[in-house]
Amino acid sequence: MQNINTQIFTLLVAAVLFVWIFKRVGLPPILAYLATGVLAGSHSVGWMTQTHEMDLVAELGIVFLLFSLGLEFSISRLMAMRNIVFGLGSLQVVVTSTVLIVILYCLNFSLLTSFTIGVIMMLSSTAVVVKLLKENGELNKRRGQLAIGVLLLQDIAVVPLLIILPLLAATGSQSISWALAVALTKGAFVCLLLWAIGKWILPKVFNEIALVRTDELFMLTTLLVALFAALLTYSFGLSMALGAFLAGMMLGESHYRHQLEADIRPFRDILMGLFFVTVGMQLNVMYVLNNSLLIIGALVGLLVLKIAVMAISAQLMGERKQDALACAFMLWQMGEFGFVLIALGAQHQLLTNQQVSFLIALGVLSMALTPFLIDKTPFILKRIGVLDRASQAWESEPKSSTLYSDHVIICGFSRVGQTVARFLKPEAIDYIAIESNPILVQEGKAAGEPILFGHVKQKDILKCAGVERARLVIITFTEFEQTQIVIDAIKQVAPEVKILIRTKDDSQLERLKELGVTEVVPETLEASLMLVSHVLSMSGVPMSRIIRRVSTERHNRYQLLQRFFTGEYLDVDEGAHERxxxxxxxxxxxxxxxxxxxxxxxxxxxxxxxxxxxxxxxxxxxxxxxxxxxxxxxxxxxxxxxxxxxxxxxxxxxxxx
Incomplete structure (x- = not known):
């Protein structure tokens, strides 16, 4: 036990140091995790022993990644992308596999070995590409959608391959059609089952969980749903990642989507890091050095072949040349599911030990080079003349989806938040509200209000609301401890944004100013001002034009305060409730x-x-x-x-x- 604890502690120290160093020099964290794995593996320093349990935990990173990816793709959006997924994706899978199989067969590999290696090299890395697209804010751009569509079809193609390869080893080319039919039948049944659960059961479950208003319970339920869907597909002999993706896609239809993604993200990122560490541990540095020329030649060949097939296929489907090439540069590497197929091929004697080592080296190096290549894609396309006139448009594209800009964010959508929204609407000032009460969210959405379900203390939720581009953030709740957490989260994401806050009194006025709040509105002072205005008006004291206008505006606001959605309960006594x-x-x-x-x-x-x-x-x-x-x-x-x-x-x- 002491040895295991020491190994884990050393791994964490190495990961922290490598990520810090790589980020300081402008390299992505993926490379840092791969480098950590190479250093920790048995082929290098060797302080970590790769076990089945470690591989299983690392695979959970893929599960959570596909779950969060599914949240981005509702069924309607997937159907809208069907030409990409089933058109371009199928074309890429069939053409790339066929070309690779023919080339390998011409190099005197057996047909069985050629097929195995060809389908392994055909796959691209969902983990690497999706993570880079999220970090670069390109998930919703056309080139990002093309890449995601092809990756989805590749992940679906893994399902029958996991069944076909063992049968190929046992019976040669016999029973392939039967195995494929069984795989597709299982996949269709599981998809239908998860669709039914996601449509009729999960929304009710999350409604009840959200009503409890406990962050830990909501997070635990999110993890449980992702793991349940993964284990369900796994029990049918299918990919765990496929089940997680389908569950995420079902929940992507609900208004809990942003909060679910925020909850799953810490687990996803940590486990994804562990996955890349396990990938790096499989790299034999000495084998790479001894066969460096052969591996470099294979890398160049894989790069040219997959980019050419992808770019030509995308342009045949009517895509712009720059988007086709950009997508091709994203998908040239080998994928994480390729390592699963490599292990399967070795287990059933479809691949020799030398071929396994070669494919692992090729996969790790191609995944390691991908972030650099994607980062340099605009420069490469400009050099080959593709971006002569479009280069300015490429560089000026925003880094994230900008649904809102120069808007107001309302934190909390109870009585005060709704009143603020009603004053903003006639002035044509864009706003978006963030609320954690599911009933208020449902009522507000039904009334056409722009409202997100989520906890404002989480930076991911604030980013979904576009806090970096907001003109003002209004905090409508008065609990000082909670407001401190929210203010800190806002300042980390958008240090320059103005913050307006409501408090019960002015006892924390100076403290809030020190935290960076622009304006503080104490309720007691506002109530006093309103009372004075009414007293003067009812006493017949003459007022200037300014005082009369202030009195009129406040009188109107007082009446508007009586109009609000109640949610589950009112924050007033029972007698006031009926008045x-x-x-x-x-x-x-x-x-x-x-x-x-x-x-x-x-x-x-x-x-x-x-x-x-x-x-x-x-x-x-x-x-x-x-x-x-x-x-x-x-x-x-x-x-x-x-x-x-x-x-x-x-x-x-x-x-x-």
Whole structure:
């Protein structure tokens, strides 16, 4: 046990030092992890012993990576990319494999060995490419989408290969069609099962978990879902990564997507680092030195072949030349699933020990060179004349998706947050709210509000809201300890952004200013100012034009404070609950009583409830007229006291008075 603890501690020290050194010289962390593995492996210093348990834990890094990748791709988005995934991806897989098999067969390898090596070299590294795309902010650019589409098809192709290779070793070329049919049947069944679970079970599970409002429980549930999906596909003899990707894709449809990605990221990054360490440990440095010329020649050949096939295939599919070449430079390396197939081939005597060592060296070196090649892609394309006129556009593309710019971020969307949003909307000021109460998120989204589910203390959630490009961040909750954490997270991501904060009193005013808050609004002072304005007005004291305007604005704001979504509960006493009017969102089903009736015919005025807004096919109508006819699937925003709104909701649905 002492020896294992020492090995792990030494590995962590080496990883920290290598990552720090590589980042200081501008190299990606992936290379640092590979270098750590090379140093720790049995072929070098050899203080780490690679075990089955270590490989399994490292494989979890791939599982979490594919889970987070699935969160980026909803079913609708995948269907929109079907031409890339099933068109370009299939073309790349078939053409690259065929060319490699023919070349190897011409070099006097047996047909069985040629097939095994060809399909191994055909695969690219999802782990390396996706990590680099995320770091460079190119996941949503066209070249990034092309790469992801091809990688998805390659990962799907691994499933039948894991079944076919053992059968090839046992029966030669017999039963291949049967093995392929079995693999595809298993894959289709598991996909259907996970789709059903993701559509009908997981949303309800996360709704209940989110209502508990416990960060640890939400994080544990996220890990459990990813591992459950991975183990489900593994139990059917399929890839664990495939199950994790499908689970992530199902949850990518929900409004919990950003929080799920933020929760899974620390585990994903740490385990991905361990995966690359295990890859580096397999590299035999002496073998590379003794066969350096042969390996360099094979690297150059792999580079030229895969780039040529990928670039030509993409252009045949109608892609721009610069995107086709950029995608080709991303996908030229061997992939992590190739190491799984190498181990499988060695186990079933499809590959000799020398061939295994050669392929491992080729895979590790190609993965190590990929970050450098991707970083230099604009320079290479410019040198060969592809970016003569488009180079400026390439360099000026933003590093991340900019859905919002020069906007306001509202941290917390309860009464205060909603009031702020209502003042911003008429002024055409873009805003986005971040809220951890799932009911408020559902109500807000149903009403068309731009709102994210998540915890504002997490930097990933703030980045999703575009805090780097925001003009102002408003913190609407008053707990000082929580606000300190949020302010620190904001300043780490966007040091220059202005922060406006609400507090109960002015006792922490100086402390908040020291933390970097731009403005502090203490509730007690604001309440005093409002009270003074009303007293002076009711006492008949003459006011200047400025004072009258301030009094009018505050009087309007006071009335608007009565209108808010309640979420699960109100932060007022029971008596006040019944005195306040609030907003409630309902959607009219097809057979509702109110469908095809005018608002006037429903006579909601006598029930003291009003329709403040109506959303129909993404169009919002504020204060709809009495003559408006309600249609099926209309979303109504009702305003009134709680019990009255509840009675009106039943009346609109079934017509019962």
């Amino acid at each position: 306040l009017e609030y907003l409630h969102v309902i959607a009219l089903p097809d057979k509702a009583f109110a469908v095809n009736k005018s608002i006037a015919a429903l006579n909601l005025a006598k029930r003291k409830v009003s329709i403040k807004a109506l959303r129909r096919q993404n169009n919002e109508i504020e204060n709809p007229s009495e003559h408006t006819i309600l249609l099926a699937n209309d979303i109504l925003i009702l305003q009134g006291k709680p019990r009255r709104v509840e009675r009106v909701e039943h009346y609109l649905f079934d017509g019962i008075e």
